[in-house]
Amino acid sequence: MRTQTITKAPSESKITERISGSEAVVRCLIEEGVSTIYGYPGGAIMPVYDELFKYQDQIHHVLTRHEQGATHAAQGYARVSGKVGVAMATSGPGATNLITGIADAQIDSTPMVCITGQVPSHLLGSDAFQETDIVGISTPVTKWNCQVTRAEDIPEVMAKAFYIAKSGRPGPVLVDITKDAQFEEFDFSYEKCEKIRSYNPIPTSSEETLKAAADLINSAKKPFVVWGQGVILGEAEEEFQTFIEKAGIPSAWTILGASAIPTSHPLNVGMVGMHGNYAPNILTNECDVLIAIGMRFDDRVTGRLDAYAKQAKVIHFEIDPAEVDKNVKTDIAVLGDAKANLAKILPFINSNSHEAWHQQFKDLYKVEYDKIIDKDLFPNKEGLTMGEVLKEINKNTDGKAVVVSDVGQHQMIACRYADFKESKSNITSGGLGTMGFCLPAAIGAKMAVPEREVVAICGDGGYQMTIQELGTIFQQQLAVKIVVLNNDFLGMVRQWQQLFFDKRYASTEMINPDFVAIAKGYYLNARKVTKREELADAVAEMIASKEPYFLEVCVEKEDNVFPMIPSGASVSEVRLE
């Protein structure tokens, strides 16, 4: 029974209600503005699910088909909406199934709160049924985590969880709640967390630092910007574009930075890194000032570190001080929020155009176009290429779709060729490289922006890692467009085997099922394309559909993704074939 009481705090009176811990969990979610969560019920989280049933008009719980799917869906939701994604699971296997998604969110800085049920506190440590030390297990892959054994601690811990997940450099947080704490009644009141004394989410830089950075930028003859997801997470797209436009700097993106400015922007010179574009990779080692903004110099971006931009002075705009000098030595670190710092530095930046320097990018783009892009997009061989599928998708969505990709060759092709017009449109597992990410992430993405087209681009390998989420798409009737680029191989691994292991195709060939039949088994519209003549019509039909739609495209079996910087090579050694 719920009773309202007024308890007098020493300084102010605070309205409290006597409710159970499990109801408190749901009330906390509502207080934090959560309207959609993803999860899977089980014994130790049942009291919370019982409350979710009562509050279903306020919180939509999406039953995924596996807890990993719940985390990726929460990630997709968070990445597109900019809000905190929420995933829920029971103790033991439910909780451990969250780990891949949590690790993915940690390395890709995705704000996510995971709530797990736990065995009653008197059984903790006793190897009880479905007991696992999820706080211990998740520690290295969470930004913060906490176990709650008393109902009265729930509001404070939940408030901290949301604050930590979203503030500063975002990340995943896990809250583990024992079943007895879920049942226990207490006087509930909620206060949002606004600060934690040991936690400084946004460091600051002095005006001198900004001026020194501006001086270096102004003095540069060949400045080069590499931006990452920090621009998107910091909602700094506008400030970023204004900054590069004023300074006239050719700018390239890391995989997670994609879509922060339109693909067609004249200063957007493409992607850096292992399968990035030729010009930005080659010219990394020719620029005189490298301006890194909200990126972390991942090894897939830098290639061999001792041959990475050694000639350049490096300016690093970064919110996480631990990233400064971690991989690449910085000359000037501009710590703090990208949005604020880019706005602050703008008045000190001289207008410039660097035309001759730009021309170098254009010349190298021409080399890449002739050697690779033309053949990817306008092939004259019989087999279909992944690139031409992307080209059709661009045409039919006018570049307005959210493109969710899995991991592998198709991911690189999707990121290289997708035409982005809006920010937060490229959703992929960049840091962890989680196969199986795509399908569930597309669920979250579609729910975050139901009015937008969401196209999931999977390979035949990764698709089968979370294929069961077709059930979620069917149950929720989400008009996600699913494309499987099927080459009957684990294509990226096969490419490496071809290039570096003398074509010994160890366990990379896939004998695949009838994907169309599987999709139809989930009552989805489905079509398979094997010939070029059918492609345009099939993609048009898929995009025109108002319902979920599955499209399998059988592509050339042994195509490779180029350019490529072989593992351990320098960016200068990027190969075109």
Next chain:
Amino acid sequence: MSTEKELFTVSVYTENNIGLLNRISAIFQRRHINIESLNTSPSEIKGVSRFTIVVYVSEVNMKKIIGQIEKQVEVIKAYYHKDEDTIYQVSGLFKIKSDLLFEERQIQNIIKESGARIVTVNKEFFVLEKTGKKEEVELLYRELSVFGIMQFTRSGRISVTKDEMKISTMLAAFSN
């Protein structure tokens, strides 16, 4: 900055929370760094814990590790110091058969010269305590082991720095 491995003492001021030890030790573990010694205790500030961790790493990596420790939500501040910048001690406890104290005159000399303190004596055994540098405790161990040691244990390093660490100022700034 040196890429040669050196001995560093890491001092970490933290909130007193369950699981933080795991979080901090994991940072060393993922870089495959052995922790030479570890001590946790209250600090000079009420409610604030202090970790003293001794590791053998290059200064370049030490700085990166400090950054990764500091970014943990419940870590207030982390520092690293070389031996010359700190005053540090360890303690050793030796449990020895009481008979030896009377039978072996040399033991009495060793105790006197080492500056060790007798903590307790009973019919069966006596316990010696030696506080000092690790090497001093090790020397005493070698000298006593000739006669037989029933039990020995040595504490982790505890250390205070010559420079001020300004944690209180920092906490005051946080709460404003």
